Amino acid sequence: xxxxxxxxxxxLVKHFPIRAGVFKRIVGWVKAVDGVSFEVYExxxxxxxxxxxCGKTTVGMTLLRLYEPxxxxxxxxxxxxxxxxxxxxxxxxxxxxTYIDRFEQLKxxxxxxxxxxxxxxxxxxxxxxxxxGAAGLHKYLLSNLEEKRxxxxxxxxxxxxxxxxxxxxxxxxxxxxxxxVLAHKLVEKSKINDFVGKTxxxxxxxxxxxxxxxxxxxxxxxxxxxxARALAMQPKVVIADEAVAALDxxxxxxxxxxxxxxxxxxxxxxxxxxxxxxxxxxxxxxxAVMYLGKMVEMASKKELFExxxxxxxxxxxxxxxxxxxxxxxxxxxxxxxxxxxxINPPSGCRFHTRCPVAKPICKxxxxxxxxxxPGHFVACHFPGSLKWKA
Amino acid sequence: xxxxxxxxxxxxxxxxYTEDGIVKAVDGVSFELYQxxxxxxxxxxxxxxxxxxxxxxxxxxEKARIEGGEVIxxxxxxxxxxxxxxxxxxxxxxxxxFQEPMVALNPVYTIGDQIMEAIILHQKxxxxxxxxxxxxxxxxxxxPEPEKRVDQYPHQLSGGMRxxxxxxxxxxxxPQILIADEPTTALDxxxxxxxxxxxxxxxxxxxxxxxxxxxxxxxxxxxxxxxAVMYAGKVVEYGTVDxxxxxxxxxxxxxxxxxxxxxxxxxxxxxxxxxTVPDPLNFPPGCxxxxxxxxxxxxxxxxxxxxxxxxxxxxxxxxxxxVLEGVEVK
Ligand SMILES: Nc1ncnc2c1ncn2[C@@H]1O[C@H](COP(=O)(O)OP(=O)(O)OP(=O)(O)O)[C@@H](O)[C@H]1O
Ligand SMILES: Nc1ncnc2c1ncn2[C@@H]1O[C@H](COP(=O)(O)OP(=O)(O)O)[C@@H](O)[C@H]1O
Ligand code: SF4
Ligand code: SF4
Ligand SMILES: [Mg+2]
Ligand SMILES: [Mg+2]
Numbered sequence: 001x002x003x004x005x006x007x008x009x010x011x012l013v014k015h016f017p018i019r020a021g022v023f024k025r026i027v028g029w030v031k032a033v034d035g036v037s038f039e040v041y042e043x044x045x046x047x048x049x050x051x052x053x054c055g056k057t058t059v060g061m062t063l064l065r066l067y068e069p070x071x072x073x074x075x076x077x078x079x080x081x082x083x084x085x086x087x088x089x090x091x092x093x094x095x096x097x098t099y100i101d102r103f104e105q106l107k108x109x110x111x112x113x114x115x116x117x118x119x120x121x122x123x124x125x126x127x128x129x130x131x132x133g134a135a136g137l138h139k140y141l142l143s144n145l146e147e148k149r150x151x152x153x154x155x156x157x158x159x160x161x162x163x164x165x166x167x168x169x170x171x172x173x174x175x176x177x178x179x180x181v182l183a184h185k186l187v188e189k190s191k192i193n194d195f196v197g198k199t200x201x202x203x204x205x206x207x208x209x210x211x212x213x214x215x216x217x218x219x220x221x222x223x224x225x226x227x228a229r230a231l232a233m234q235p236k237v238v239i240a241d242e243a244v245a246a247l248d249x250x251x252x253x254x255x256x257x258x259x260x261x262x263x264x265x266x267x268x269x270x271x272x273x274x275x276x277x278x279x280x281x282x283x284x285x286x287x288a289v290m291y292l293g294k295m296v297e298m299a300s301k302k303e304l305f306e307x308x309x310x311x312x313x314x315x316x317x318x319x320x321x322x323x324x325x326x327x328x329x330x331x332x333x334x335x336x337x338x339x340x341x342x343i344n345p346p347s348g349c350r351f352h353t354r355c356p357v358a359k360p361i362c363k364x365x366x367x368x369x370x371x372x373x374p375g376h377f378v379a380c381h382f383p384g385s386l387k388w389k390a
Numbered sequence: 391x392x393x394x395x396x397x398x399x400x401x402x403x404x405x406x407y408t409e410d411g412i413v414k415a416v417d418g419v420s421f422e423l424y425q426x427x428x429x430x431x432x433x434x435x436x437x438x439x440x441x442x443x444x445x446x447x448x449x450x451x452e453k454a455r456i457e458g459g460e461v462i463x464x465x466x467x468x469x470x471x472x473x474x475x476x477x478x479x480x481x482x483x484x485x486x487x488f489q490e491p492m493v494a495l496n497p498v499y500t501i502g503d504q505i506m507e508a509i510i511l512h513q514k515x516x517x518x519x520x521x522x523x524x525x526x527x528x529x530x531x532x533x534p535e536p537e538k539r540v541d542q543y544p545h546q547l548s549g550g551m552r553x554x555x556x557x558x559x560x561x562x563x564x565p566q567i568l569i570a571d572e573p574t575t576a577l578d579x580x581x582x583x584x585x586x587x588x589x590x591x592x593x594x595x596x597x598x599x600x601x602x603x604x605x606x607x608x609x610x611x612x613x614x615x616x617x618a619v620m621y622a623g624k625v626v627e628y629g630t631v632d633x634x635x636x637x638x639x640x641x642x643x644x645x646x647x648x649x650x651x652x653x654x655x656x657x658x659x660x661x662x663x664x665x666t667v668p669d670p671l672n673f674p675p676g677c678x679x680x681x682x683x684x685x686x687x688x689x690x691x692x693x694x695x696x697x698x699x700x701x702x703x704x705x706x707x708x709x710x711x712x713v714l715e716g717v718e719v720k
Contacts, residue, residue: 051578218666248434248667249605250682253649253660275578282651282660305653319583321608322654323647325631328612334587335580337534338548 005039006269012036012072014062031342032058034293045270047284054290056273060239080121084149095141103129154184157230161242167214174210181232203228220251241273289313292350293342299376309378311386312351318388357385395422396599402459404445413670415441417623428600430614434667437620439603443569448476481512485560489572491552495544501555502540505562512563527558550581569601619643622668622678629704639706641683648720685713
């Protein structure tokens, strides 16, 4: 069966300006995300893992359009959504630059045959372009932006790490869960109490609690309420950013189990962001590993944990303490030094300053992300050269 | 074990008198620490780990009252010492490092000044000599270019380096006991691996006894020789690391081990521990774990289980521990 990509991120870049002096001039850039691409398939969980500062949250926030991407495309449900949140002039210029100009040239060079070498939205849009001309494509992409924004907002939801600060302390649970639903007119006002009650029961909160305030709940319960708020929108995709990191060990498994249950019940697609490789391994179908703004490896869970090929992935696995004293005498790979700054990332392969198997070329040339086995992508000049087994 | 313990904690009780009521943060904690070993203390937030260590160090604030118990260090009752005598112990014999080094380090003094102060205070050496010792210590804990770093301020160091600097400070007086309260919780895993390795090396070299406090079962398995498991202000299980992980004798330990996802084992399903971490203002009556315990009986609501030795060196505070016999940790 052909897997359907719900979300596709194409060469996403997000740089944050660093300002200094009285005139707040830009003196540099934090290269938080620097060319990341991945697809998320319908109904699966993609785990996004890496150490702090590697850009996981930035990927999530940019995907949600809480940050405007510096460049790159965000495709949702076979539509480019990148320009949805730009003002009209910017959106127009984006569409012209990304599609119309390119297609004009393609038409001159190859005509209809160009269709064969295009895929995804490019192919879809080129067809429209050939059938309805530049004006037709223009209209297709730029009309009803308001409506498109709304749909996107409804379909992609987020659950945050901190169950304490992510819920407005002055709002009753009912209003927290109902707010977006009413704004999007998903449920009639007269039926809202029933709806909220059912959604809360769904995440294991007694519906009678809907009139309480967030501080009346424990951390785990607040995380359930965060899930309820997201679920109420009937989204396709839920981004969970360190959703269990702040929870106690005994509560963490409750929430992980709940998330898995809700995924099956509502056919949700998850992007599960975490620094905890063991949790990611448990919950994910596929895993993407990030280092300093780059994706260094991506594969199915089984493949990644059985045959990790990037030296950083291997080092990360080796660094995790295993809750089995029989395994403690096993020698670990201890990486030298700290993660370098994303303001001036190392040349070539960004991991070369800490990589135990780096060679001279690693400093010179940046390794591209290559599919070395079906579905297994690695960005390393010498994949598989660092070995370690738990 | 026929060795004499270097530190003995007996039935320690520390309560906080707050506006909302009495917080029985530590409510009957006992353990021993032997020369050169690592004792792990594991528990969830609010279980009383930090308050236990702050009580041993006598670093509690005014709201706190030590309600009972003894802390015996080489025959001396620490809870009875004068503040002056206790200060000497803190500098020379028992040192402590914290989760967030930024809190423990003074932001307005350089790293070097802070380490030198400790050295001058306790070793009676001249300033130039102290500086040399400080630089050597920084080198020893793996800080690159220690000659340069010694004059930097805490905020100029990364989290991992700050933790190294704090370890250097703690080691400056060659303590016999080091208490490490979540020393790696705020760090990334690759940096955590560096710090744990460093602590192991230094412990071997200095022959220190170590109390490793953490909520991470992985860190416990990796570092500890013996383990005390805390729940709601009490030690509920106590034994060697192998026994605790392979043959847990308390339902809480068993549930905890079954609920964590593991890198080395594929678990189809994680065990869910129902309910919430108990509110310390309002601990449940009877066995404090009873509202969440799979094996709870009616009488568990009324008993106050004591920590009892059920096999040599293995203690549990569950009188019904036999229900776990033959039960595998999932
Ligand atoms: N200074 C204080 N004033 C009032 N209550 C306190 C104080 N310090 C600690 N407590 C309370 O004592 C209980 C135990 O605290 P402690 O810090 O020892 O737990 P812990 O197990 O180390 O938790 P964590 O893992 O969150 O640090 C908690 O309920 C805490 O709120
Ligand atoms: N709003 C911002 N302004 C400037 N820099 C930022 C901002 N948000 C994130 N960064 C920087 O971007 C990098 C990646 O951050 P983030 O995505 O938050 O990492 P993670 O979530 O993996 O911990 C870090 O160096 C961080 O300091
Ligand atoms: S490209 Fe070179 S430096 Fe980078 S991970 Fe591979 S071997 Fe190491
Ligand atoms: S005493 Fe009862 S409630 Fe407590 S751990 Fe044992 S069986 Fe469970
Ligand atoms: Mg983050
Ligand atoms: Mg603590």
